[in-house]
Amino acid sequence: MAKSRERFDHGEHNEKVCELIAANKQFPDWVITTAFYAALHFVSYKIFPFEAGKEGGKIVIDTIERWQSFKSYTSNKRHDLLKDLVGSRCQDIYPEYDWLLGLSMTARYHNFQLPPENAEGAIRRMQKIKKACQPEAASKK
DSSP: OOOOTHHHHHHHHHHHHHHHHHHHOSOHHHHHHHHHHHHHHHHHHHHOSEEEEETTEEEEEOSHHHHHHHTTOOSSOHHHHHHHHHHHHOGGGHHHHHHHHHHHHIIIIIOOOOOHHHHHHHHHHHHHHHHHTOOOGGGOO
16 A cells, blocks of 8 residues: 655654744743644554455555544544554554653643643654654655
8 A cells, every 4th residue: 555645744844843832942832732743643654544354345544534434433532543543553652652642632721831841752752753653765755
């Protein structure tokens, strides 16, 4: 199955925004949030597309929405669904992804006043995730 670099490129776009915000040192909540969304696109690049068994054959799952439909998952909590896929398909970076997801939820919805160390940790984890999800050299631009 062919992969499109679009997801990975979107992750790099978010990474650049994260770096710009981090340089300002005033908005650790947004550093964390953009680091998480960069990581989300990196893992989506690594995971999708994949084949899943279905009665009568297999289908290609190329988005989290298609996976949601395939699983008949009625909740709109796609972040949890993607986290489960990271846990099963990218176990080596699952702890980093889980940490970023949790902290970004805190930063966005519960407490935006987080210490700068959390922003630094978010960047480190996002970079580890990016490294683990790198496209093959032959498919790079």
